[in-house]
Amino acid sequence: MTSCCLSDFSYKKLNYKKYVVDSRLRYFKPHATKIEKSFAEEISFSLSQDSKFINPKFFYDSTGSSLFETICSLPEYYPTRTEIEILKSLESDLLPFLDKETKLVELGSGASVKTKLIIDIFTKLQSKTDYFPIDISEILAESSEQLLKDYETLHITGIIDTYEGGLEFLKNYDEKKNLIIFLGSSFGNFTPDDGKLFLKNIFSTMKSGDLFLIGLDLVKDKNILESAYDDSADVTAQFNLNVLSRINNELDGDFDLNNFSHYSIYNENEQRIEMNLKSLMPQSVIVSKSNLHLQLVKNELIHTEYSHKYTVNQIKQILNDAGFEIKKMWLDEKKYFSLTLVSKN
Numbered sequence: 106m107t108s109c110c111l112s113d114f115s116y117k118k119l120n121y122k123k124y125v126v127d128s129r130l131r132y133f134k135p136h137a138t139k140i141e142k143s144f145a146e147e148i149s150f151s152l153s154q155d156s157k158f159i160n161p162k163f164f165y166d167s168t169g170s171s172l173f174e175t176i177c178s179l180p181e182y183y184p185t186r187t188e189i190e191i192l193k194s195l196e197s198d199l200l201p202f203l204d205k206e207t208k209l210v211e212l213g214s215g216a217s218v219k220t221k222l223i224i225d226i227f228t229k230l231q232s233k234t235d236y237f238p239i240d241i242s243e244i245l246a247e248s249s250e251q252l253l254k255d256y257e258t259l260h261i262t263g264i265i266d267t268y269e270g271g272l273e274f275l276k277n278y279d280e281k282k283n284l285i286i287f288l289g290s291s292f293g294n295f296t297p298d299d300g301k302l303f304l305k306n307i308f309s310t311m312k313s314g315d316l317f318l319i320g321l322d323l324v325k326d327k328n329i330l331e332s333a334y335d336d337s338a339d340v341t342a343q344f345n346l347n348v349l350s351r352i353n354n355e356l357d358g359d360f361d362l363n364n365f366s367h368y369s370i371y372n373e374n375e376q377r378i379e380m381n382l383k384s385l386m387p388q389s390v391i392v393s394k395s396n397l398h399l400q401l402v403k404n405e406l407i408h409t410e411y412s413h414k415y416t417v418n419q420i421k422q423i424l425n426d427a428g429f430e431i432k433k434m435w436l437d438e439k440k441y442f443s444l445t446l447v448s449k450n
């Protein structure tokens with residue numbers, strides 16, 4: 106590893122392929138066979154358990170990513186517009202934490218819409234800004250090309266992979282300070298135990314002086330929460346069901362989407378939205394590439410996503426427990442959503 110960037114040797118050793126789009130945009134992606142193999146294996150495991158589940162990272166094929174963008178603009182889906190409202194107000198607070206060389210790293214960058222509000226702050230300070238989006242979805246390539254058009258001084262190195270893969274890729278990348286951002290309360294998709302491990306992983310990949318900015322959704326009225334995850338236009342239902350289409354397309358499955366419904370409830374004790382697919386009848390399903398022959402009973406649930414909600418005190422506790430020092434916390438006026446900036450020390 107050189108002190109300025111990843112050598113060819115390093116990314117090949119990590120099993121990535123490099124795609125150079127132009128002098129300001131390149132991205133890295135694991136080999137296609139590795140991606141398909143892990144999808145097939147994970148589905149084979151998760152759908153053969155007594156309590157069946159599908160990891161929410163599999164929502165995001167190109168249809169899933171585009172449905173998520175539609176969800177973000179639904180009237181019921183308050184998280185996106187609320188987080189944007191907070192991001193718009195934090196420039197003067199955030200600027201003092203950055204320097205002329207700070208790199209911007211984003212976990213689950215998606216369409217990078219909110220990221221623009223952070224890039225705007227970086228470009229006020231820097232004549233060249235380095236951005237490292239990490240996302241499992243190909244949407245990363247599309248959104249990066251759009252960002253290049255919007256910012257002449259932006260240089261992008263994208264990693265189309267899991268959060269963990271991307272963090273490992275960037276570990277020891279160079280000596281420059283990083284601001285790692287994780288928006289949209291995507292952290293809430295982890296179980297509490299997995300979330301703890303994930304934060305510890307982020308903490309261990311950070312250098313002294315690096316910063317981490319995390320957007321987390323707050324506990325609120327059950328009706329507001331349940332509408333946000335079960336909208337009147339049924340876009341969230343389509344998003345949820347689309348994961349079955351993806352399994353059909355990529356793993357030779359034969360799920361009949363008409364035989365399932367979107368079922369989402371807020372569990373107050375666990376402080377989380379629980380999203381499931383409900384089998385509307387007894388049925389059998391084959392997923393050839395996962396060697397699966399499933400039997401589902403009527404009303405059986407396939408769990409697809411948690412979306413945990415937090416109190417301000419819980420957020421402070423979780424971040425402190427992972428070793429972080431809290432630098433600043435911002436809430437919107439209604440106290441619906443939070444952004445917290447932490448450092449390693």
Ligand SMILES: C[S@@+](CC[C@H](N)C(=O)[O-])C[C@H]1O[C@@H](n2cnc3c(N)ncnc32)[C@H](O)[C@@H]1O
Nearest residue numbers: 162165213214215240241242266267268288289
């Ligand atoms: C809920 S969306 C949030 C997108 C954007 N950050 C926002 O706040 O609107 C989650 C994003 O993270 C990506 N993603 C989900 N699980 C992932 C994982 N395990 N590793 C990497 N990316 C993941 C998805 O492709 C998607 O773009």
